[in-house]
Amino acid sequence: MELLDGKIVKQKVLEEVKGLAEKENVKLGLAVVQVGDDEASKVYVRQKEKMANDLNFNFIHKKLSADVTQEELLKVIDKLNKNKKIHGILVQMPIPKHLDSKEVQNRIYSYKDVDGLTDLNAGMLIHGKEGLVPCTPQGIVDLLKYYKIELEGKNVTIIGRSDLVGKPLAALMINNNATVTLCHSKTKDLREFTKKADIVVAAVGKAKLIKREDIKKGAVVVDVGINRMEDGKLCGDVDFDDVKSKVSYITPVPGGVGQMTVAELAMNTYKAYLLGKKNNK
Numbered sequence: 001m002e003l004l005d006g007k008i009v010k011q012k013v014l015e016e017v018k019g020l021a022e023k024e025n026v027k028l029g030l031a032v033v034q035v036g037d038d039e040a041s042k043v044y045v046r047q048k049e050k051m052a053n054d055l056n057f058n059f060i061h062k063k064l065s066a067d068v069t070q071e072e073l074l075k076v077i078d079k080l081n082k083n084k085k086i087h088g089i090l091v092q093m094p095i096p097k098h099l100d101s102k103e104v105q106n107r108i109y110s111y112k113d114v115d116g117l118t119d120l121n122a123g124m125l126i127h128g129k130e131g132l133v134p135c136t137p138q139g140i141v142d143l144l145k146y147y148k149i150e151l152e153g154k155n156v157t158i159i160g161r162s163d164l165v166g167k168p169l170a171a172l173m174i175n176n177n178a179t180v181t182l183c184h185s186k187t188k189d190l191r192e193f194t195k196k197a198d199i200v201v202a203a204v205g206k207a208k209l210i211k212r213e214d215i216k217k218g219a220v221v222v223d224v225g226i227n228r229m230e231d232g233k234l235c236g237d238v239d240f241d242d243v244k245s246k247v248s249y250i251t252p253v254p255g256g257v258g259q260m261t262v263a264e265l266a267m268n269t270y271k272a273y274l275l276g277k278k279n280n281k
């Protein structure tokens, strides 16, 4: 078994972004809008801020109270859309239930949409056109490619069909010529689909859901899940200790996919800059 080490690949991607920005002589700008005091969101925003500071980005952290209205939130996005020093914008999810998250996401100019969640960018991905792709799925593909894990012709089973992870990952895998099965909570007999997969990706949010008997020998396992256990430790959707002697490669939690997500956010900020430049924005 070999670990798919997100920390190593993250450093490589961050170095690449640094070099590309220097070559373009641009100070990249990223804005993160946070609504309310969700504990997990605080951690994610801190990670993004650290990355932005390490790469010397312009960084705006717009923190709004949990009772902000839809109109107020949209106004904040409109202002950031017009800010020429800001190339990428994201709204940290989840946001409180009284807000319309789809409308909020779609308010971001598509060429600044570094989370790749606007309808336009989702459509571009499906059509295999140049746009901004959600960071976590892009990070998974880049991590697998770094370790020279072939995707073409492989059976890939993804568990989870969220707009942020499962669905865009399915599109990316198809674009890379994999044969994709997308499972979810209504899937009957999940094991039937995970057992035949060369690559299993778990993006569910249920600790240790995937066990040894769910995967075939030599499979590659990508664990996207981040679950906080009672003892405070983080744990994935895969029972790491149970499967480790059966897999060929596996991502650790923490230290796997999560690392890649932050790195791809940096890369998307650079891509957003390029898209803006191309469109004279």
Ligand code: NAP
Binding pocket: 136, 159, 160, 161, 162, 163, 164, 165, 166, 183, 184, 185, 186, 187, 190, 203, 204, 205, 206, 224, 225, 226, 227, 257, 258, 259, 261
């Ligand atoms: P989500 O929106 O809650 O989606 C979860 C998906 O899992 C849904 O499609 C759901 O099916 C499916 N599901 C739930 N229970 C299932 C079961 N028993 N069997 C099969 N499928 C089941 O979550 P998400 O945003 O995609 O995130 C998933 C996990 O990844 C979470 O732990 C999250 O914290 C983590 N995450 C990590 C990163 C990272 O950077 N590492 C990034 C994003 C998310 P239905 O559609 O039928 O409800």
